[in-house]
Amino acid sequence: MTPRTRRVLEFVFDNLVWFMLILVLAVFSMLIPNYFQIGIFTNIIEASSVLGVMSIGLALVIITGHMDLSVESVAALAAMAVGILFCSAGIGLGIRLSPEWLMIPVSLLLACAIGALIGLANGVLVVKLKMSAFIITLASFIWVRGIVLAVSGGRSAQDLAPAIRWFAIERFLGIPLTAWIAIACFLIFSIMMAKTPFGRHLVMIGGNETATFRAGIRVTRNLLVAFVMAGAIAGLSGWLLAVRTSGATANLGVGLLFNAFAAVVIGGISLKGGVGSLPGVYAGVLLLSSINTAINLMGLPANFTQVIHGFLVLAAVLLDTFKQRLRQRLA
Numbered sequence: 001m002t003p004r005t006r007r008v009l010e011f012v013f014d015n016l017v018w019f020m021l022i023l024v025l026a027v028f029s030m031l032i033p034n035y036f037q038i039g040i041f042t043n044i045i046e047a048s049s050v051l052g053v054m055s056i057g058l059a060l061v062i063i064t065g066h067m068d069l070s071v072e073s074v075a076a077l078a079a080m081a082v083g084i085l086f087c088s089a090g091i092g093l094g095i096r097l098s099p100e101w102l103m104i105p106v107s108l109l110l111a112c113a114i115g116a117l118i119g120l121a122n123g124v125l126v127v128k129l130k131m132s133a134f135i136i137t138l139a140s141f142i143w144v145r146g147i148v149l150a151v152s153g154g155r156s157a158q159d160l161a162p163a164i165r166w167f168a169i170e171r172f173l174g175i176p177l178t179a180w181i182a183i184a185c186f187l188i189f190s191i192m193m194a195k196t197p198f199g200r201h202l203v204m205i206g207g208n209e210t211a212t213f214r215a216g217i218r219v220t221r222n223l224l225v226a227f228v229m230a231g232a233i234a235g236l237s238g239w240l241l242a243v244r245t246s247g248a249t250a251n252l253g254v255g256l257l258f259n260a261f262a263a264v265v266i267g268g269i270s271l272k273g274g275v276g277s278l279p280g281v282y283a284g285v286l287l288l289s290s291i292n293t294a295i296n297l298m299g300l301p302a303n304f305t306q307v308i309h310g311f312l313v314l315a316a317v318l319l320d321t322f323k324q325r326l327r328q329r330l331a
Contacts, residue, residue, distance in 0.1 A: 013323050017267050017283040028294045048289035049182040050240045055260045056189050057233030059281050060226050065206040065273025066133040070140035071234035072257035074118050076148045078111035078238030083157030083248030092157040100163040111239035112232040119231020123224040149250050156249040168243045178240050190278040206273025262309050266316040
């Protein structure tokens with residue numbers, strides 16, 4: 001195999017999810033009347049905002065070779081905290097700050113701080129005490145959701161303060177600000193992963209943790225930061241959830257973990273760590289959102305969504321295994 005052929009193959013495999021996205025959009029445009037229009041694509045981007053942000057945090061941990069199953073519950077708790085404080089109906093306390101715009105940074109910092117604290121707890125137990133990330137974050141998934149149920153009592157907070165809900169109403173270039181937040185997050189974290197020592201170190205840790213440690217890189221600190229960042233980003237996705245739904249319910253965000261996991265895997269992040277990029281994850285998020293939109297337009301039962309997502313994840317895992325074997329042969 002010539003070097004040029006090898007480079008072409010590697011490019012195709014590294015960007016396969018983008019080709020899949022284009023193919024899916026082309027097929028749906030032919031099968032579904034009026035699918036190929038700006039309004040539909042805007043809805044796809046808007047619907048992917050919460051899932052996209054959550055997938056970023058999950059990807060940061062998976063690329064290190066670890067796992068964080070708590071992000072869904074962390075988002076729900078952050079959304080519930082924002083809902084209780086700044087909603088005026090249901091269990092909302094209706095707190096108002098003056099000037100009103102102060103509620104935006106305060107609610108945002110509150111949501112991210114809640115997520116960061118839980119991420120710190122996960123990180124300390126996993127990194128410092130060398131406990132299984134799967135078990136620790138699964139436990140966090142359960143107890144954090146339990147807190148949401150206990151705090152809310154199964155009731156909901158409604159009618160979020162207009163100053164915060166403004167983000168879900170206003171648009172720029174026809175796209176809601178919530179979607180722009182997700183796009184900005186992908187740009188910022190993509191640059192961080194590709195251009196900063198911290199981002200490169202996370203990839204190196206996922207590739208070979210022992211070798212990275214022997215190279216003098218602070219593995220423990222970087223892993224701890226990755227868990228804290230994953231928690232804070234999950235808190236941000238919870239804030240977006242509260243903004244988009246104008247409140248919070250006890251079961252808010254149920255199922256997002258599996259969709260985020262699907263987006264990360266389909267986007268090319270290897271479950272063994274050390275391989276993948278955030279632009280690919282965004283393509284995975286858009287792919288899932290495109291399929292969901294098509295299923296809704298075709299009037300198919302919602303259960304079809306889970307079936308298709310399941311097969312996509314299975315296909316992505318098989319493809320990841322195939323790519324790793326091919327890379328070993330090309331090396």
